[in-house]
Amino acid sequence: MSKISGAESHIMEALWTRGPLTAEEIVQTVGPAQDWGEATVKTLINRLLKKKALKSERAGGRALYHPLVTREEYVTGESQGLLDRLFGGQIAPLVAHYARHRALSADEVARLKTLIAKLEADDE
Structure with missing residues (x-):
């Protein structure tokens, strides 16, 4: 398509x-x-x-x-x-770019931490 x-x-x-x-x-x-x-x-x-x-x-x-x-x-x-x-x-440079140029809210940081923890758990 x-x-x-x-x-x-x-x-x-x-x-x-x-x-x-x-x-x-x-x-x-x-x-x-x-x-x-x-x-x-x-x-x-x-x-x-x-x-x-x-x-x-x-x-x-x-x-x-x-x-x-x-x-x-x-x-x-x-x-x-x-x-x-x-x-x-690469995803990490994208997230780093947004973190440097746009303030992340506490909720966004918490959601990112939760996502990372889930990804790490899935890799085990």
Whole structure:
């Protein structure tokens, strides 16, 4: 599957959140927030169909669009791409970057410690 663009991700987010939708429902959901007209939304839907990120099926004489990519698959791919491009695929430099340039809340630090403890326990 080809990479989902930032604009296309808005279409996918609507489908992940609300389930299968018609083109008109996608236009109503995404269009106003992005200041997109019907033609723009339909162009993005067609791109996603070509990329095999969506499928279309007829229901009641109208096309109903379903995501073929889960949100988790998308997030995993995007996250790995970010790690590869900016941090050589390494997680520790990413966390260190954020820790240096953005104050971590006590809750975030606690969650990171819990995650690390869980990862260490899983390795044993």
